[in-house]
């Protein structure tokens with residue numbers, strides 16, 4: 001099987017490529033190979049590759065910047081994915097497309113995990129652009145997979161953002177600076193190694209459609225930071241704050257916990273808890289090759 005992976009150098013892409021190699025020949029692709037901002041170039045590039053499977057880890061991921069630079073967010077996440085999905089359908093490739101918990105958030109009273117049947121209701125331009133990602137991936141490449149995940153951290157760090165939340169927490173704490181972290185956004189930070197494993201399992205099972213792929217349990221970002229420091233033996237000056245105090249340009253969901261019951265039904269079990277995943281990450285980062 002020929003497997004094309006766009007965004008192969010991103011944090012999820014780097015964890016996925018070696019695992020996908022168990023299924024076939026992996027062709028890692030970067031923006032230089034296929035630029036999702038250039039729809040005219042997508043179909044010819046996909047036609048030249050003729051993959052059996054196309055895994056798209058590339059996205060416009062700058063949640064705050066998208067509030068002003070929304071045209072680029074929509075160019076990449078809406079139109080780029082639309083053209084990619086059509087190109088995959090034309091060559092008979094199965095598309096695996098990633099999305100986000102930020103397609104939710106409009107319901108301020110939500111307190112139970114979202115299922116795949118809940119209608120998206122995003123509250124940011126990034127979330128809206130990824131809602132369109134999902135619509136086009138599912139309608140134009142209907143035999144593919146759309147995988148919603150959340151708060152990714154992996155040893156390779158986010159290509160676009162440089163690093164990840166865990167590394168930011170450890171770096172700032174190491175500098176002896178105080179940390180103020182939001183305690184009114186509840187979700188499930190997820191380890192890219194676990195998301196990558198589950199993605200491969202879903203492909204192996206022949207699954208199609210929309211799935212939530214996150215670690216188990218949930219926490220606020222403040223609780224996640226506290227757990228990072230507890231497990232690292234650090235005692236920084238950590239203060240919970242509200243989203244209003246943090247005052248980021250983009251609104252985030254107060255609650256965007258995703259149910260993984262559907263995933264567990266197909267691959268046999270849910271992913272391990274976010275606490276166990278974090279523990280594994282903290283070990284892996286120590287052994288990361290330079």
Ligand SMILES: NC(=O)c1ccc[n+]([C@@H]2O[C@H](COP(=O)([O-])OP(=O)(O)OC[C@H]3O[C@@H](n4cnc5c(N)ncnc54)[C@H](OP(=O)(O)O)[C@@H]3O)[C@@H](O)[C@H]2O)c1
Pocket residue numbers: 006007008009010011012013030031032034035036037056057058059060061076098099100101148149150151152153157158159160161
């Ligand atoms: N990070 C999170 O917390 C999070 C949470 C939920 C869902 N997700 C979703 O999970 C997926 C993977 O995220 P990630 O954290 O692994 O992302 P990442 O590390 O930031 O990597 C994103 C990749 O997208 C590529 N890219 C950006 N614009 C492109 C374009 N116009 N054409 C082609 N490639 C382009 C980047 O390449 P360059 O480096 O060349 O720009 C980079 O390799 C995305 O769909 C994202 O929306 C992420």
